[in-house]
Amino acid sequence: xxxxxxxxxxxxxxxxxTGKHDANHAVVNGRYRFYTCASEYSYSNTxxxxxxxxxxxxxxxxxxxxxxxxxxxxYQRTYVLYxxxxxxxxxxxxxxxxxxxxxxNKQFGSTIRYVRMKNFSNYELIAPPIPEQERIVAKIEELFxxxxxxxxxxxxxxEQLKVYRQAVLKxxxxxxxxxxxxxxxxxxxxxKGTTPKKNEMIDYKREIPFIKVYNLTFTGQLDFSIDPxxxxxxxxxxFLGRSITIPNDVLMNIVGPxxxxxxxxxxxYPEWNINQAIVRFRCLETLNYKYLxxxxxxxxxxxxMKRKAKATAGQFNLTLEICRDLEIPLPCIERQxxxxxxxxxxLSICERIEQIVDEALLKAESLRQSxxxxxxxxxxxxxxxxxxx
Numbered sequence: 001x002x003x004x005x006x007x008x009x010x011x012x013x014x015x016x017x018t019g020k021h022d023a024n025h026a027v028v029n030g031r032y033r034f035y036t037c038a039s040e041y042s043y044s045n046t047x048x049x050x051x052x053x054x055x056x057x058x059x060x061x062x063x064x065x066x067x068x069x070x071x072x073x074x075y076q077r078t079y080v081l082y083x084x085x086x087x088x089x090x091x092x093x094x095x096x097x098x099x100x101x102x103x104x105n106k107q108f109g110s111t112i113r114y115v116r117m118k119n120f121s122n123y124e125l126i127a128p129p130i131p132e133q134e135r136i137v138a139k140i141e142e143l144f145x146x147x148x149x150x151x152x153x154x155x156x157x158x159e160q161l162k163v164y165r166q167a168v169l170k171x172x173x174x175x176x177x178x179x180x181x182x183x184x185x186x187x188x189x190x191x192k193g194t195t196p197k198k199n200e201m202i203d204y205k206r207e208i209p210f211i212k213v214y215n216l217t218f219t220g221q222l223d224f225s226i227d228p229x230x231x232x233x234x235x236x237x238x239f240l241g242r243s244i245t246i247p248n249d250v251l252m253n254i255v256g257p258x259x260x261x262x263x264x265x266x267x268x269y270p271e272w273n274i275n276q277a278i279v280r281f282r283c284l285e286t287l288n289y290k291y292l293x294x295x296x297x298x299x300x301x302x303x304x305m306k307r308k309a310k311a312t313a314g315q316f317n318l319t320l321e322i323c324r325d326l327e328i329p330l331p332c333i334e335r336q337x338x339x340x341x342x343x344x345x346x347l348s349i350c351e352r353i354e355q356i357v358d359e360a361l362l363k364a365e366s367l368r369q370s371x372x373x374x375x376x377x378x379x380x381x382x383x384x385x386x387x388x389x
Contacts (some may be wrong), residue, residue: 004132005378010123013091015083018058019048019074036075039064047071052088054081054095059114063100067092079120087133093140094125097372126376139380143371151364154357161350161357168346169298172339175329184324186287192254192320193243193274196235208236211245211274213253216261219351220293222251224268236273243280245272248289250281252296254318259309260302264293279323287328291336294343295328 010016019035021044026034030043037057055066058077067089074080084091103119127133184190193211210229217223236244245251247267253259255277265272274280281296283289295301305326309316331339374380 005126005128007124007126008086010081010120010125013084013086013125013127014054014081016079016081016117016120019076019078019080021046021073021075023075025073025075033068033070033072034074035066035068035072035078035080037061037064037077041066041072044073046073048073049080049082051082052084054084054088054092055079056081056095056099056115062103062115065092065095065099077114079115079117081120086127087130087137089137089141090127090133091125093137093372094127094376097369097376098125099123128378136375136380140371140375143380144368147364147368147371151361154361154364157357158354161354164350165347166299168343168350169294170300172343173295173298173300173329175331178329178331180327181286181330182324183281183292183326183328186284186328186330187281187292188284189282190279190320190324191242192279193245193276194240195275196231196239206230207233209269209272211251211265211272211278213255213261213275213277216251216253216263216278218261218297220262220264220290220297222263222266231273236271240273243274245274245280246270246282248283250283250289250293250296251278252281252323253277254279254320254323256316259306259316259318260297260299262293262296264289279318279320281323286330286333288333288336288340290340292328294340301326 021034023036025044025046026036026042027045028043030045032044032047034042034044035055036042037060039061050071052069053067053072055068055072055074056079057064058079069088081091102123103115128136208231209224210231211222211224212227212229214226215222215224215228231240245265247265247270249265251263251265251274253261281289281292283292305318305322306316308322309318371380
């Protein structure tokens with residue numbers, strides 16, 4: 001069977017071009033999909049492509065690969081593979097398997113990583129005759145269908161855990177008889193960061209960690225393992241002096257969707273800095289930082305901020321004024337600590353279950369990659385299936 005497989009260059013089996021629009025081309029409730037470099041598509045009222053196509057972001061998460069057969073448009077830094085002369089789904093699965101791995105060390109740029117046409121022109125694939133491609137695709141999708149059922153059940157558990165988490169916060173912050181305080185009255189400092197120039201983002205000494213929105217989470221923990229960025233001490237104290245951040249500061253994204261990413265700055269570094277899409281809260285003695293963080297994660301708080309936020313093309317933008325004027329129930333500091341203890345006691349069970357679910361999801365993704373590996377080694381479709389197919 002393998003003797004019939006041919007090695008081909010990607011440009012031999014499809015045409016490739018980028019979209020023509022900037023991000024502002026997206027509209028709410030548009031008629032057609034609009035693919036950008038984000039993990040989810042937006043919408044537009046125009047389309048350029050109307051055939052089986054593969055869409056690959058040119059920057060951001062370089063490993064993303066999408067397939068769509070229908071009318072859509074694309075962002076100017078998004079690559080579209082069309083006029084595909086092999087089985088389109090076969091090519092999609094091949095890229096889904098190899099694209100991220102092959103380009104892991106072949107990206108350009110220092111702050112924002114991106115790929116060029118050269119990445120595509122250097123991409124090679126092996127493929128059997130079309131009938132064999134169709135059988136391989138059918139087998140992949142049969143196995144993926146079974147896998148997706150299990151993943152769907154796990155995702156449902158995660159959604160239920162989100163509901164439970166919000167129920168815990170609702171119980172904690174149903175303090176109707178407590179006095180309320182605007183955050184500008186119980187926080188010493190509320191400010192947002194700045195994004196430095198590209199040359200100021202290069203810091204080989206790794207002096208000061210620079211936090212971006214995707215380092216924030218929905219659980220209060222900061223995840224600095226995702227593309228960690230550093231700035232120099234000189235930039236930190238100079239150009240970015242207004243947005244210096246210290247341990248126990250509370251951070252929240254002010255640009256979305258999604259809204260409600262909140263993280264507490266850990267003590268792994270004595271000082272940090274933040275970009276312009278993050279607001280920093282620093283609590284006075286009357287407000288416990290954990291009490292504030294959980295309050296900002298509460299869905300009722302998020303909805304209140306959303307109603308006041310400016311929205312353009314599906315994106316929310318919170319102003320500092322909205323953050324400063326947000327009211328929080330403010331019992332005495334001892335009661336705040338009791339509330340935090342109650343919250344964390346109930347959420348600890350939730351977090352243990354979520355950890356088990358996340359481990360199972362990772363195993364499912366590993367199995368998905370194993371299926372693709374066998375497919376492109378010619379081991380997924382058995383010899384009997386090939387003969388009788």
